[in-house]
Amino acid sequence: MNIYIETNNSFMKPEYKNRAQENLEAISKRAKVISEMLNGERPVNQEEAKRVTKEIERLVELTQNIVDLS
Numbered sequence: 001m002n003i004y005i006e007t008n009n010s011f012m013k014p015e016y017k018n019r020a021q022e023n024l025e026a027i028s029k030r031a032k033v034i035s036e037m038l039n040g041e042r043p044v045n046q047e048e049a050k051r052v053t054k055e056i057e058r059l060v061e062l063t064q065n066i067v068d069l070s
Helices: 014-038 046-069
Strands: none
Touching (some): 014 046
């Protein structure tokens, strides 16, 4: 009896990996801004919070696209 195991050893291209890492760093920085607003470490500005939230959503979308392409 022979058993065959199929593995999917796909790796992300370096340029995709770098871009995804950059996006994750940007998401982290923007999340920190929101956190600082919520903790009173930064003035609360609703318009800035909305903008930063939209930027986070866009970066998540871009990162998902990179992962899907890989």
